[in-house]
Amino acid sequence: MIITTWNIRGLNDPIKQQEAHHFLLENKVDCGALIETHVKHKSIKDVSQTFSGYNLVHNNDSHYNGRVWIFWKPHILTLTVLHQSPQHMHCLLLHIASQKLIEVTFIYAFNARQDTRELWDQLISTSTQDTNPWLCLGDFNVVLNMDERLGSSHVQLADINEIKHCLDVCNLVDHPATGCHFTWNNKQGDGLRWAKLDRILASSLWLTNIHSTATFLSAGISDHSPCVVSLNDMPVPRKNSFRYLNCWALAPQFQETIKDGWENHYYGNSIVTLFQKLKRLRGYLRRLHTSHFSNLSTRVAERKKALQHCQDLLNCSPLDPSLIAREHSLLQEYLLVKRAEMQALYQRAKVQNLQLNDLSTRFFYSRLADRSKE
Structure with missing residues (x-):
C-alpha cells in the first residue's frame, strides 16, 4: 500500500x-x-x-x-x-x-x-x-x-x-x-x-x-x-483477469451453468443488459472452474493414483461388481481431467505463441518479402 x-x-x-x-x-x-x-x-x-x-x-x-x-x-x-x-x-x-x-x-x-x-x-x-x-x-x-x-x-x-x-x-x-x-x-x-x-x-x-x-x-x-x-506488508491485491477456458465445456453441468447464469431479466438498453448478463455469467463460470478445473495437474495426479489403486484391487478380485463399477467411474473421471488439462495447456500455449508472433511481426513480414523475391 x-x-x-x-x-x-x-x-x-x-x-x-x-x-x-x-x-x-x-x-x-x-x-x-x-x-x-x-x-x-x-x-x-x-x-x-x-x-x-x-x-x-x-x-x-x-x-x-x-x-x-x-x-x-x-x-x-x-x-x-x-x-x-x-x-x-x-x-x-x-x-x-x-x-x-x-x-x-x-x-x-x-x-x-x-x-x-x-x-x-x-x-x-x-x-x-x-x-x-x-x-x-x-x-x-x-x-x-x-x-x-x-x-x-x-x-x-x-x-x-x-x-x-x-x-x-x-x-x-x-x-x-x-x-x-x-x-x-x-x-x-x-x-x-x-x-x-x-x-x-x-x-x-x-x-x-x-x-x-x-x-x-x-x-x-x-x-x-x-x-x-x-x-510493504500491506500488499495491494491484484485484480484477476477473466479468461474463458475451452475445457469448461467438458463438464456435464456446463450447459446448465450457462443457462442459470444467462437467464435473468435486467432493465435498460441492449448494451447494458448484455453487460449485466456477461458479468453475472462470469461469476457462474468461475465457480464451475473452482469446483472442477482448478489445479488441474494435481487433479490428474490424484485421479490417476486412485484409478491405479482400484485396478490393483480389481486384479485381486476380478469378479467384484462394486470394483468393476468403481474402476469404470474412476477411468471416466481421469479421462475428463486429463482432457481438460491438455486443452488448457494447448490454449495457454496457443496464446503465448500468438503473443510471440505479435512481437515478431516485423521479422515475419521481412521473411515473407525475402521469400517472394526467391
Missing part, C-alpha cells in the same frame, strides 16, 4: 490538477493528501472530477481555503476521519486485504508560531489515544534541526523547541527516508533558499510493527517535494 502527501501550492489550475492526478497514478498511490489546494467550496465538485477512481474527503469545513484534501481507493482501504482542524486531518485506515488498522495524520501547519501551538496541542492529545501504529506526515512549516535551512535567515530556536517538545511527548521520530533532503525552495533564482519543511514521522508502534520505506521526490511544478511511503 502506498501513502503520500504533496503540497501542491494550488489546485485550481487545470495543469496542476492533471499533474496531481498523474502523480497519484504514476506512484500507484492508495491514500494520499494534496495540501494547500486553495479550492473554495463552490469549486470542489468541478476540481474533484479530475481524480477518477478515488474517494475524496477534505477539511474545507474547518477552513475556507481547502488546506487538506485526502484521496483514497475504496477497494483497497476504508478511511474514517477521527478529527480534523484547519491544520490537520487525523484518520483511521483499515487495509481491506490484511485487515490491519493504522492511524495517519496529514499535516499542513500555519506559518506563525502562535498558530502552530494549537496544532502541537492537538497532536499531543492524539498521542494519548494512540492504540494503533501511527504515521504523521505533511508540511510542518518549521525545521527541526539547525542544518535544515540553507541560504535563509537564522533558524529560530523557539520554533525548534516547540516542535521538539511536541514530538518528544508524542513519541514521534523521523521515519528513515531517501531522496531529497531539502523539501522546499523558494524558486527565486539568485536568491534561492532551501529548507526541510516536510516530514514523515512515525510512532514506536509503527516502527516495530509496520515494514515501510519512504522517499522524498523532486518538487516538479510545486515548490515542495512530495513524500511517498510504501507499506
